[in-house]
Amino acid sequence: MGGYGDVQLLRDDGLRxxxxxxxxxxxxxxxxxxxPAADGSAIVTHGLNVAVAxxxxxxxxxxxxxxxQDRAVIDVRYNMAPFSTSDRIRPGFNRRSREISKVxxxxxxxxxxxxxxPRSKIRVEIEILxxxxxxRCAGITAASVALADAGIPMRDMIVGxxxxxxxxxxxxxxxxxxxxxxxxxxxxxxxxxxxxxxxxQMDGDLSPEExxxxxxxxxxxxxxxxxxxxDALKARYDGGDN
Amino acid sequence: MSQGRSxxxxxxxxxxxTIGSLSGMRVGSGAISQNDEIIATKLGWVRESNGTVSVDPxxxxxxxxxxxxxxxxxxxVRNNLWFMDINGSFQGLLPMSLAPWKVEFGQxxxxxxxGDAALARVQEVDECHNVVLTMKGVGLRRLSQGAVVEVxxxxxxRIRGDNNSNLDRMKDTSDCRIIVGExxxxxxxxxxxxxxxTREALAxxxxxxxxxxxxxxxxxxxxxxxxxGDA
Amino acid sequence: xxxxxPNLLRQEMARLAEQDARIDGRARFEGRExxxxxxxxxxxxxxxxxxxxxxxxxxxxxxEIRTPWPDxxxxxxxxxxxxxxxxxxxxxxxxxxSPESIELGRVVDRGIRESGCIDxxxxxxxxxxxxWGVMIDIHVLSDGGNIFDACGLAAIAALRTAVVxxxxxxxxxxxxxxxxxxxxxxxxxxxxxxxxxxxxxxxxLGGDERIHITIGDEGHLHSLQKGLRGVFTPQEFAxxxxxxxxxxxxxxxxxxxxxxx
Numbered sequence: 001m002g003g004y005g006d007v008q009l010l011r012d013d014g015l016r017x018x019x020x021x022x023x024x025x026x027x028x029x030x031x032x033x034x035x036p037a038a039d040g041s042a043i044v045t046h047g048l049n050v051a052v053a054x055x056x057x058x059x060x061x062x063x064x065x066x067x068x069q070d071r072a073v074i075d076v077r078y079n080m081a082p083f084s085t086s087d088r089i090r091p092g093f094n095r096r097s098r099e100i101s102k103v104x105x106x107x108x109x110x111x112x113x114x115x116x117x118p119r120s121k122i123r124v125e126i127e128i129l130x131x132x133x134x135x136r137c138a139g140i141t142a143a144s145v146a147l148a149d150a151g152i153p154m155r156d157m158i159v160g161x162x163x164x165x166x167x168x169x170x171x172x173x174x175x176x177x178x179x180x181x182x183x184x185x186x187x188x189x190x191x192x193x194x195x196x197x198x199x200x201q202m203d204g205d206l207s208p209e210e211x212x213x214x215x216x217x218x219x220x221x222x223x224x225x226x227x228x229x230x231d232a233l234k235a236r237y238d239g240g241d242n
Numbered sequence: 243m244s245q246g247r248s249x250x251x252x253x254x255x256x257x258x259x260t261i262g263s264l265s266g267m268r269v270g271s272g273a274i275s276q277n278d279e280i281i282a283t284k285l286g287w288v289r290e291s292n293g294t295v296s297v298d299p300x301x302x303x304x305x306x307x308x309x310x311x312x313x314x315x316x317x318x319v320r321n322n323l324w325f326m327d328i329n330g331s332f333q334g335l336l337p338m339s340l341a342p343w344k345v346e347f348g349q350x351x352x353x354x355x356x357g358d359a360a361l362a363r364v365q366e367v368d369e370c371h372n373v374v375l376t377m378k379g380v381g382l383r384r385l386s387q388g389a390v391v392e393v394x395x396x397x398x399x400r401i402r403g404d405n406n407s408n409l410d411r412m413k414d415t416s417d418c419r420i421i422v423g424e425x426x427x428x429x430x431x432x433x434x435x436x437x438x439x440t441r442e443a444l445a446x447x448x449x450x451x452x453x454x455x456x457x458x459x460x461x462x463x464x465x466x467x468x469x470x471g472d473a
Numbered sequence: 474x475x476x477x478x479p480n481l482l483r484q485e486m487a488r489l490a491e492q493d494a495r496i497d498g499r500a501r502f503e504g505r506e507x508x509x510x511x512x513x514x515x516x517x518x519x520x521x522x523x524x525x526x527x528x529x530x531x532x533x534x535x536x537e538i539r540t541p542w543p544d545x546x547x548x549x550x551x552x553x554x555x556x557x558x559x560x561x562x563x564x565x566x567x568x569x570x571s572p573e574s575i576e577l578g579r580v581v582d583r584g585i586r587e588s589g590c591i592d593x594x595x596x597x598x599x600x601x602x603x604x605w606g607v608m609i610d611i612h613v614l615s616d617g618g619n620i621f622d623a624c625g626l627a628a629i630a631a632l633r634t635a636v637v638x639x640x641x642x643x644x645x646x647x648x649x650x651x652x653x654x655x656x657x658x659x660x661x662x663x664x665x666x667x668x669x670x671x672x673x674x675x676x677x678l679g680g681d682e683r684i685h686i687t688i689g690d691e692g693h694l695h696s697l698q699k700g701l702r703g704v705f706t707p708q709e710f711a712x713x714x715x716x717x718x719x720x721x722x723x724x725x726x727x728x729x730x731x732x733x734x
Contacts, residue, residue, distance in 0.1 A: 035615040036527035037562045037674075040301065048515045052614060054560045058303055058331045069370065077567060079558065082610035083517040083533025086641070091556055091570070091610070111258075113274075113283060118370055120331045125560035127614065129531060130515040148257050151301035151396070153283035155274060156258030193258040193281070230256045233285050237254065237300050315479050327477055357480040389485045434492055437485075441496075 007181040009166040016166075018175060025161075025173045025221045026134075030141070030232035032149045038125075040150025042232065044142040047175060048132035050084075053142035055150040058120035072117035076105035078139055080128040100136050101126075107189045107199035108143060113153040122152060133179035137162050140189050140199060145229050149236070157229060158198050159222040162187040163214035170210050172217040186214045192226035195219070252454075255282040261295055270296025286396075302396045304330045304425045306373050310364040313390055313423035314375065316356050321348045326362065326375055329392065329425040334373040340365065342377045359385040361421065361429070388419070388431030391444050395426040397451040401444065408460065415464050416440045439467050474564045482679040490665025496675050502716045504671040507724070509626065509731050511634045519635025519650070523627040526673055527617020532627035534609050534635040534650075538642050541597070541604045549596020549604035553582035555611040555624055562616040576700065581611065581625050581658070583696035584687030585632065590654035598644050605637065607650070618673040621685050622724075625658030630728050656695050657724045658687045659717035663703055668713050670720060686714060688721040 009017060016022070026047030035041035038054035061067040066075075078100045082089050108124060124146070126139040137160030144157040164174040165184040174182055184206045189199025206214065255261060261273060261280040269275045272284040273296055282288070286299040306312070306328060314326035317333055322345075324336040338345045343353050354360060361383055365376040377383070393401060402409045402422060413420050416439050418432030430440045443463055450459050489495060499505070505526040514520035517533030524530075541548060555578035559565045585591070596605040609632055611624045635650040662672035664680040672680060682703025687696040699705070 035529060035560070036617055037615040038560075039303070039563075041615075050515070052560070054614070056559075056563050059563075060332050077559065079560075081531070081533065081556075081612050082554075082608070083514055083520065083535050083612075085516055088535035088537065088608055088610070091554070117331065120371070123559065125558065127558070127560050127612070129533075129612070130517075132515065148285045149301065151284055151299050151303060153272070154257040155276065155281060155283060157256065191258065193260065194276075230259075233256050234254050237285070315477055317477050355480075357478050357483075359479060359481050385481065387484070388481065390479060390481055434488060434494070438494070438498070442498075 007177070009178055009181060010169060016171065017177060022169060022171045023217050023220065025224060026175065028225050028228050030145060030228050032145050032232045032236045038146070038150075040146045040148070040152070042142045042145035042149060044138045044145070046134055046138040046141070047173070048130060049135050049138045050128070050130040051135060051138035051142040052127045052129060053139065053146035054125045054127075055143075055146045055152065056123040056125075058117040058122050058152070061119055061121035066121065067119045070118055071114040072112070072120040072122055074105045074108045074112060074114070074124060075121045076101045076108065076124045076126065076143070078104060078126045078128070078136065080131060080135065084128045084131045100139070103199060103201070104136070104140055104143065107140065107158055108147070110198045111154045111156050111158055111191060112147065113155065116153060122147075133174050133176040134162055134187070136160065137187050137189075141225060141229065145232055148233055156191040156193045156196075157226070158189040159192055159225045159229065160187065160189055160199070161218045161221040161225065163217040163221075165204065165206060165210060165214070170213045170217065172221055184210070184214075186211070186218065188215070188218045190219060190222035192222050253288040254286070255288055255297060256285050257283050261288055261297075266293070268294040270294040272297030272299050299396050301394060304328070304395045306330050306334070306364045306367050306425070308364050308366050310424035311421075312362055312364060312375070312425040313385070313421070313427035313429050314360050314362050314425075316354050316358045316360070319351045319354070319356060322350060324350060324354060326360065328373065328375070329427060330373065332371050332373055334362070334364070334375040336362065336375040336377060340374070340376040340378055342382060354384055359390055359429070361385055361423075385429055388429055389437050389441070391428045391430065391441055393426055393428055393444050393448055394451070395424075397447050398422055398424065398426070400451045400456060401428070401447050411464065412440060412443055415467050416443075435468075474566055476564050476678060478678055482675065486665040486676070486679040488665070490667055495664075495669060497673055501667070502670040502720070504720065504723075505673070507626070507727060509630055509727055511630055511731055517631070518638050519631045519633070521627045521630035521634065523623045523630070525617070525619065525623050525671070527615060528620055528623045529613075529615040529617075530620060530623040530627045531612045531614060532609055532624070532631040533612070534607065534631050536638055536642075537606045537608070538598065538603050538644070539606045541601060545593075546601040547597040547604070548593040550593065550606045551582075551586055551591050551609075552606070553585060553609040553611070553628055554578040555581060555613065557613055557616075557620075561613040561620075565616070576698070577621060577624060578611065580621065580685055580687075580696060580698045581628050584625060584656045584658055585609070585629060587695040588654050588656035588687070588689040590629075590652050590656060590689075591632075592651065592653065595651055603644070607632075607635070616674070618675075618677050619660055619671050621660045622658050622671060625656075625687065626724060626728070629655055629657065630731065633728065633732065654690050655725045655728050656687050656689045657721035657728075658685055658696075659720040659724075660685045661713045661717075663705070668705075668709060670713075670716060684710070684713065686717040686721075688717060690725065692718055
């Protein structure tokens with residue numbers, strides 16, 4: 001979080017700089033099955049963020065030391081393309097992408113029926129093509145749709161959502177300016193059908209009441225985005241002529 | 243299609259979606275029970291038969307089961323065994339003793355080399371997903387000619403049709419020998435024209451296999467076949 | 474990961490070649506349909522997406538301000554890199570850039586650089602102090618065969634739409650990058666004993682060596698690369714060079730038509 005309130009992020013009419021209401025998400029669109037070489041894939045556009053996910057497997061886990069005798073491991077790579085941000089990123093793994101990859105993998109391992117595939121790994125490749133605050137959430141959403149597209153059994157999907165605080169006000173889905181100059185960011189991975197949480201991070205400053213409200217917004221957004229995920233999966237297969 | 247996938251019965255579900263209450267129903271593949279409810283674990287069509295609720299997945303990895311007829315490619319050869327790629331998570335192991343030939347120790351490679359295709363059967367799958375293959379049995383052999391085409395595992399039923407009706411029609415039209423492996427590989431042998439027509443037919447199955455009008459699309463393709471010299 | 478090459482596929486390739494046929498029904502020198510999109514990446518100063526059959530490739534252009542080399546005080550720089558990340562295919566494994574990634578990036582780089590379509594002196598801001606560094610990053614998302622041509626096309630199309638972000642760097646107003654030419658790559662793979670244009674995935678798997686030819690607007694060669702195991706004759710090269718001229722002109726037209734819209 002950048003710091004406290006020297007930049008105005010809320011307009012006099014109470015709306016946000018881009019005209020959104022406090023509990024309004026940026027527009028989200030999703031398409032499944034967009035990468036023909038992968039076993040499953042999806043592209044998620046969330047505001048100006050573009051996240052692509054590809055799934056390969058299950059396949060034998062290599063190297064041997066990562067193999068689990070009782071279940072599959074999910075091998076996630078979250079990567080930002082060099083041209084995805086305003087200043088070019090040098091290719092390669094960094095600490096941030098390693099951390100996001102780790103917690104994303106653990107979140108997905110909580111919903112995928114990993115015990116069905118002992119000694120296997122399922123590769124999930126998340127590529128961020130355009131970043132504008134909220135890429136890890138768009139990445140989780142894309143990964144869930146790609147896993148479903150690949151036919152990997154899951155007890156639920158995960159929806160990536162985030163709320164935060166700007167000018168002492170809790171808002172849903174921070175954009176880049178709000179992320180840079182806001183006071184808190186609370187990304188979460190929500191299981192839409194069970195209402196459980198598989199992914200949670202937070203930085204900044206939130207009171208217990210603000211946390212509750214932020215999570216309430218997150219659950220509301222998860223429900224909305226889940227419908228778009230379901231439509232994307234159905235659109236790929238439903239009906240007689242598409 | 244068989245399995246009652248017609249008209250109003252079609253219901254497409256996504257992972258995590260509640261199919262209905264458990265109330266005495268058995269839970270089949272592609273679903274789990276959770277808090278007295280049946281939950282889909284895969285993207286697919288709900289099927290209910292004989293008190294069992296399951297989901298016919300739209301896409302699915304190949305999970306070998308004993309007895310499966312598979313089309314395998316040799317990936318590695320040792321003195322006394324072959325490791326075969328069977329389009330699954332793990333390679334299948336074909337020991338010398340289950341080969342259709344009398345093999346001297348160290349001579350495995352002379353019977354079947356890397357990249358060769360074979361028609362084999364899954365002998366055994368253990369809890370750790372180790373797969374043992376056999377080539378002892380009627381028709382099991384090295385495939386030394388023809389072409390192998392990959393198709394989605396979950397489209398095999400549609401490719402075969404009720405009582406193999408689709409498959410038989412494909413064979414008749416193309417005048418090819420066609421063998422469907424449970425591992426999503428189809429072997430086609432015949433003249434070039436027949437192979438290329440069958441390859442197209444399988445591509446159509448891949449693209450349209452899950453659709454209601456699949457049969458009519460397929461019939462149209464059958465009409466398009468021209469034997470060499472016909473046109 | 475080394476992919477297993479089924480012997481039946483090699484056999485089929487040879488049989489098809491005898492009939493002058495291809496596995497996907499194309500003629501020997503027929504390319505797949507190309508879908509080119511430009512301005513498709515929000516944070517890139519120039520961008521393009523190319524879809525060719527099962528192949529999907531993105532390219533994005535970024536700029537930075539750097540100090541010029543002492544011996545070339547008024548010249549900026551151009552760099553083109555490619556990433557063959559594990560997203561693109563089952564066969565690509567994680568890890569440091571593979572030789573294949575590096576080769577791909579360098580072949581595309583040479584074609585664009587040597588065509589002279591970017592005047593390095595035009596990238597000067599203050600001689601001896603500040604010049605623009607132009608970076609084209611290519612990202613292969615789905616490898617369905619012939620990623621070289623897809624990457625070459627995406628790179629030049631992205632470059633030709635690039636806007637120099639001078640305002641953001643506080644050195645004047647944004648302006649369109651001046652690109653004088655459209656170098657285009659055409660690739661050929663030996664399949665069943667003879668060269669074919671624009672190989673698909675199966676043809677690459679069941680084929681042999683490949684040749685990449687980059688040609689500029691005037692029909693001159695700007696980069697050549699022979700890759701993989703195999704040899705060819707001068708006569709074979711003469712034949713595909715002629716085809717390459719034709720193919721490159723067709724692709725150049727696709728880029729021009731996209732820009733005109």
